[in-house]
Amino acid sequence: MQPTIELIVFDIAGTTVKDTGAIALAFQTALREFGYHIPLEQINPLMGYKKTEAIKKMLEVYEGDKVRITDEFVNTIHQRFLESMVEYYQTTKDLQSLPHAENVFHSLKERNIKVGLNTGFSKEITEVIVERLGWVKKGLVDYVVSSNEVEAGRPHPFMIRNMMQKAGIIEPKKVVKVGDTEVDVNEGKNADCLYSIGVTTGAFKREELEPYEPSFIIDDLSELLRIVDNHS
Numbered sequence: 001m002q003p004t005i006e007l008i009v010f011d012i013a014g015t016t017v018k019d020t021g022a023i024a025l026a027f028q029t030a031l032r033e034f035g036y037h038i039p040l041e042q043i044n045p046l047m048g049y050k051k052t053e054a055i056k057k058m059l060e061v062y063e064g065d066k067v068r069i070t071d072e073f074v075n076t077i078h079q080r081f082l083e084s085m086v087e088y089y090q091t092t093k094d095l096q097s098l099p100h101a102e103n104v105f106h107s108l109k110e111r112n113i114k115v116g117l118n119t120g121f122s123k124e125i126t127e128v129i130v131e132r133l134g135w136v137k138k139g140l141v142d143y144v145v146s147s148n149e150v151e152a153g154r155p156h157p158f159m160i161r162n163m164m165q166k167a168g169i170i171e172p173k174k175v176v177k178v179g180d181t182e183v184d185v186n187e188g189k190n191a192d193c194l195y196s197i198g199v200t201t202g203a204f205k206r207e208e209l210e211p212y213e214p215s216f217i218i219d220d221l222s223e224l225l226r227i228v229d230n231h232s
Helices: 022-032 040-046 051-062 071-091 101-110 123-133 158-167 182-190 206-212 223-231
Strands: 007-010 114-119 143-146 175-179 195-199 216-218
Touching: 007 158, 022 040, 022 051, 022 071, 040 051, 051 071, 071 123, 101 114, 101 223, 114 123, 114 158, 123 143, 143 158, 158 175, 158 182, 175 182, 182 195, 182 206, 195 206, 195 223, 206 216, 216 223
Parallel strands: 007 114, 007 175, 114 143, 175 195, 195 216
Antiparallel strands: none
């Protein structure tokens, strides 16, 4: 008998929240302020990573003097990105959930499945997004974990394991991960989730997700309910 799904963990930007491109632009701008001119097409694939890790990856390519790539320097650049994104999410009129996200959350709750959010953002940014959308207050989301609240961000499994602990779930096959990037898919696999599902509403197109062999690729969050119901 297959285990019952008890928790579904969603990424935020590009998966449940509309990504207007502002995140990658803010990331690009922060790096440019320190002298690094990086094309967006090289930045976009890194958007699922913990942002300090993404900065470090870019510096390893664009900084000739590797001695400069210290934690302090990475954190200085990240702080600039952080300030920009907090201001953006506090003021933007473009902050909105992706189609069917809230309905899917509600439907999962009706099926006694807990809903979690995790992200490559730090807690300061995540709190602004979740507060403005009101998902916790509405009872649509049970757990929210940011990359700087655990030992390491995606593709490591620590954010999912953190939520499992909070939910009292021991068996990872009772958990599903949903996200729009390579590291989302690999995070779910590394956590040994029942399914690690890719969604095409964010940074990666279907053909870009396929090489990472997600359990399913969906084009709309509403398709998730069919997968859940077929499993049960």
